Amino acid sequence: xxxxxxxxxxxxxxxxxxxxxxxxxxxxxxxxxxxxxxxxxxxxxxxxxxxxxxxxxxxxxxxxxxxxxxxxxxxxxxxxxxxxxxxxxxxxxxxxxxxxxxxxxxxxxxxxxxxxxxxxxxxxxxxxxxxxxxxxxxxxxxxxxxxxxxxxxxxxxxxxxxxxxxxxxxxxxxxxxxxxxxxxxxxxxxxxxxxxxxx
Amino acid sequence: xxxxxxxxxxxxxxxxxxxxxxxxxxxxxxxxxxxxxxxxxxxxxxxxxxxxxxxxxxxxxxxxxxxxxxxxxxxxxxxxxxxxxxxxxxxxxxxxxxxxxxxxxxxxxxxxxxxxxxxxxxxxxxxxxxxxxxxxxxxxxxxxxxxxxxxxxxxxxxxxxxxxxxxxxxxxxxxxxxxxxxxxxxxxxxxxxxxxxxxxxxxxxxxxxxxxxxxxxxxxxxxxxxxxxxxxxxxxxxxxxxxxxxxxxxxxxxxxxxxxxxxxxxxxxxxxxxxxxxxxxxxxxxxxxxxxxxxxxxxxxxxxxxxxxxxxxxxxxxxxxxxxxxxxxxxxxxxxxxxxxxxxxxxxxxxxxxxxxxxxxxxxxxxxxxxxxxxxxxxxxxxxxxxxxxxxxxxxxxxxxxxxxxxxxxxxxxxxxxxxxxxxxxxxxxxxxxxxxxxxxxxxxxxxxxxxxxxxxxxxxxxxxxxxxxxxxxxxxxxxxxxxxxxxxx
Numbered sequence: 001x002x003x004x005x006x007x008x009x010x011x012x013x014x015x016x017x018x019x020x021x022x023x024x025x026x027x028x029x030x031x032x033x034x035x036x037x038x039x040x041x042x043x044x045x046x047x048x049x050x051x052x053x054x055x056x057x058x059x060x061x062x063x064x065x066x067x068x069x070x071x072x073x074x075x076x077x078x079x080x081x082x083x084x085x086x087x088x089x090x091x092x093x094x095x096x097x098x099x100x101x102x103x104x105x106x107x108x109x110x111x112x113x114x115x116x117x118x119x120x121x122x123x124x125x126x127x128x129x130x131x132x133x134x135x136x137x138x139x140x141x142x143x144x145x146x147x148x149x150x151x152x153x154x155x156x157x158x159x160x161x162x163x164x165x166x167x168x169x170x171x172x173x174x175x176x177x178x179x180x181x182x183x184x185x186x187x188x189x190x191x192x193x194x195x196x197x198x199x
Numbered sequence: 200x201x202x203x204x205x206x207x208x209x210x211x212x213x214x215x216x217x218x219x220x221x222x223x224x225x226x227x228x229x230x231x232x233x234x235x236x237x238x239x240x241x242x243x244x245x246x247x248x249x250x251x252x253x254x255x256x257x258x259x260x261x262x263x264x265x266x267x268x269x270x271x272x273x274x275x276x277x278x279x280x281x282x283x284x285x286x287x288x289x290x291x292x293x294x295x296x297x298x299x300x301x302x303x304x305x306x307x308x309x310x311x312x313x314x315x316x317x318x319x320x321x322x323x324x325x326x327x328x329x330x331x332x333x334x335x336x337x338x339x340x341x342x343x344x345x346x347x348x349x350x351x352x353x354x355x356x357x358x359x360x361x362x363x364x365x366x367x368x369x370x371x372x373x374x375x376x377x378x379x380x381x382x383x384x385x386x387x388x389x390x391x392x393x394x395x396x397x398x399x400x401x402x403x404x405x406x407x408x409x410x411x412x413x414x415x416x417x418x419x420x421x422x423x424x425x426x427x428x429x430x431x432x433x434x435x436x437x438x439x440x441x442x443x444x445x446x447x448x449x450x451x452x453x454x455x456x457x458x459x460x461x462x463x464x465x466x467x468x469x470x471x472x473x474x475x476x477x478x479x480x481x482x483x484x485x486x487x488x489x490x491x492x493x494x495x496x497x498x499x500x501x502x503x504x505x506x507x508x509x510x511x512x513x514x515x516x517x518x519x520x521x522x523x524x525x526x527x528x529x530x531x532x533x534x535x536x537x538x539x540x541x542x543x544x545x546x547x548x549x550x551x552x553x554x555x556x557x558x559x560x561x562x563x564x565x566x567x568x569x570x571x572x573x574x575x576x577x578x579x580x581x582x583x584x585x586x587x588x589x590x591x592x593x594x595x596x597x598x599x600x601x602x603x604x605x606x607x608x609x610x611x612x613x614x615x616x617x618x619x620x621x622x623x624x625x626x627x628x629x630x631x632x633x634x635x636x637x638x639x640x641x642x643x644x645x646x647x648x649x650x651x652x653x654x655x656x657x658x659x660x661x662x663x664x665x666x667x668x669x670x671x672x673x674x675x676x677x678x679x680x681x682x683x684x685x686x687x688x689x
Contacts, residue, residue, distance in 0.1 A: 030666040033428075046428040049234060049403070050659040054666055056432050064433045070440055088360055088368035101362045108372055121377040121455055125384040128448045132388040132441060136395060139437035143430040146422035153425070159406040161426045162399065164234035 017151035017199040018171040021191035026052045029166035032189040033058040043174035047161040077130025081123040090114045216509045229504035244500045258643040264636020271629040282626045289609045289621035294348035296601040301341035307485020308334025313445035324656040331393040336641040338386045340634040374458035381455040400650040453477040467547035467608030476528035483521035484597035490590040515580040522571025566596020
């Protein structure tokens, strides 16, 4: 009924997300990836059931900056632990940390208030904790995950990307993408199949 | 010549891949050459409509013991720590013994997942998933004991540096507080590491799931993983980082646990050998537990071609090595007690071996020093029933090691007038066996619903995963490796 009065988006042909090409072995996708890389596409990807050794280079992926950030997050952990311990055990300052809190200079068997050697285990543990949490969080964040919906999930063939098949995906938003030409290009890479994925 | 059938022979139902043949790598995955076979084999355990009867029986035992644990803990809390057999000199006994025992068990999982990863030991992929799960469940069991032994459980938050009404803070010079941070960090990092490894496999389960509930459950935890190589790139980097962070962490955790004892002045505790000795003991007991769990699991779920005899053989070698280190530490402790000339130290050690707890000491030595020596023999390393029995003995021995260290030192310290004997009550024993219930329940749930072998990682170590698989390594111009070499020339 409403269809006749105002054309909705569902009437028009669905927008294309891109084309996927399916391969059977790591060797095939490696060769194919090198050719896609050299042909100038930018918005493309390989989807594989496990990390294929050397595929990063074949795709021309730049090294992630994750380790550098993790290093500084680890340092932040060391610093946090130092401040936490020296404030709570070796100072009588009152500071605002959500609520007003006051340090307490503990005198334990006549040891100095600022007993740095005794603070090192906790400094070490918080270094690891901060670094590990940021490794985990930033890896997924940089990957844009969690992303529970993705157009590729609607493709039946693509389900084998987590099992035993290797896919090359070229997205429609790539400036070099022209459906017929890109399809012909993908078919020239000798895949099992080339399919279009709707957005 | 293929590597597959060079060094494998079937012997009493087990495929023997423990032979080393020069020039070829022993296969880590037996009788499979397709990636789909790995997916199929691991996923079918979690996807099976029918659960094996053995699973129900084990799970029921686990639940029974878990309820015993719950009962003992509630009884302890409503009555007070007097229900344990503690007395004036022996203020730590089963509680801390169990704590150290369980934390130690966990260490093998991290060793397998992190240290063996850094050493590029590819055989770890067959066992790392459930060894890491074991770590997490063991640390959960461990965490209970310090929590409940404080007596007033409702103020257990005093362990953490939280602003409170007394304006008091924890005392950061105490190793007991270092423990809170060490074990807390250890649990968190182990969980992150385990979950990171699980994500691609959960995506595999999601993509295979038939039912709506499975799709949603696996789908939610898979976080939308789609195997993108741009993701894999960061993932592998993050995995390496987590391994590199877990390696010093795991060494620190049992060192910090040993500081609980080593920084005190009690004879028998006040020794500098404790940190390395505890770490070696932890890995020793943990590997024994991995063997104990792996043998029934591979049997029950038919995973013999992924957890092969070679995996078990390798683990037994680690048990042998760490068992030797533990034996060396026992000997060195005794030597130093004599060599130091400290009379209390000397007494503490003679008392350990020949005093009122002599039976615990000899149980410990026979299980931890003599048992692993049998693993010098290959026939024993590759015999399933014998290694299962030996792994159980090692577990028993390592529990008694902690009991001996803790209780004998406390029971007979400097002043004979303050000596006493510890004997456990039924609540002590019930809580200890109950903690196995928690462990077993969690582990059985894990086996049933999650991929207990790292699917993606196993695929990646198969020879077929190498992009050069099938190449003859000569004169193929289209080969990209050679293309690189040409570029370098040009």
